[in-house]
Amino acid sequence: MSDLPLLKVNNLSKFYGSRIGCKDVSFELWPGEVLAIVGESGSGKTTLLNCLSTRLLPSTGSVTYRMRDETYRDLYHMNEAERRFLMRTDWGFVHQNPADGLRMSVSAGANVGERLMAVGDRNYGRIRQTAADWLSRVEIAEDRIDDQPRSFSGGMRQRLQIARNLVTSPRLVFMDEPTGGLDVSVQARLLDLLRGLVNDLGLAAIVVTHDLAVARLLSHRMMVMKDGHVIEQGLTDRVLDDPRERYTQLLVSSILQV
């Protein structure tokens, strides 16, 4: 409990011309904490995620990150090389479409191994072994290690993308609709896997989703966005069981019961 936040976000705003992408977002994220950002399409959740992960530069505001040496660094004042190193080692980014996060024309093993080589591992045998371990952790048969992801199903590709991101033991993972576009049985498997990995590895994660069931299952804390603003936030259970804002009540009451 005494540990310090991993990420501190202060009054972050992003404008596209005069249009609001996201406005005045502030929060802190601690190690091991999973934050869900929910809201409908166009509410600004992906803009926010992209700003946080430095894929997009915000118009105003700051994001500071606690580096492994315990110093806080302002992400937008780092140089490009430093940011890329962070992206490749300490962070992961799981895209909704696995093709955006994978290299489709190299083997599954190389997709995982590449991140290890980026952090300086050069021992081929060890890289291959680690890649094989990670494939089995995400439930991909080891004999698929030399196959290209283009021969994989959507669910397998998504699991491969997760393995590629987690192999360097990141401390923070960004996920953009990680289960979007997958059919429900595949979704359940992926969610269970993600939940287990997040618990085992003590990862902090920021998950953008429009699926409240996914948010309930994965996240500790939730932010609800509408028109670029965070309109409600709190403990995931509280936001879903006792939504305060009109829009959150609408979202929660729109969930279909099976």
Added chain:
Amino acid sequence: MATPLIVSEVSKSFIMHLRGSLVLPVVSNVSFSVASGECVVLGGPSGIGKSSILKMLYGNYGVDTGQILLDHDGRMVDIASSHPRLVLEVRRRTLGYVSQFLRTVPRVATLDVVAEPLISRGVSTEEAHERASDLLARLNLPKDLWQLPPATFSGGEQQRVNIARGFITDHTVLLLDEPTASLDAANRAVVVEMIGAKKEKGVGLLGIFHDEEVREAVADRILDVRQFSPRGVAA
């Protein structure tokens, strides 16, 4: 005697924005405390706000005013105003909750569902599984079900999984929302025994029991929730 739970002047209403901002008062001016080793039972008819009180205490419902004070590792924490992170920490170590229905996660085996609260407190998987097995056996859940996810279990079986999960830790305050509702007489008796054991260990319990026999057996004191209801005794 120590008092691990103090509820002070708590009021709660729902504002239904989608129903013309209708204000639905739930409870007002709720004040009581639970001593360690005591089992307090919330009484009163359905719809009077008993479950809502438990949900406020666990942090699932926000409150409009008042304090919910818990002794968390020797310091007082107000659940009503705490940061979500602290609420989660209190849930992990101090405050347990057996809900009416089990929220199942696809694919997770019963034994893991029950062992999880211990593992999240740093107990080894092996020991956690051992204690989970003991509890499931005590609650007469057939052993061949332990490796299956509880999603397809009967109501009574799910409830026993839920009870095992809630009772496995040594939380100092335990909230029970009708834990015996769908159990047969033999298993109800087991749960009564388990509640007795918790009391002996000094756990403070707050529960809802509609079954009169169980209520008689476990309650040290019945707190009539009608006194907190804005609708008074009308319901």
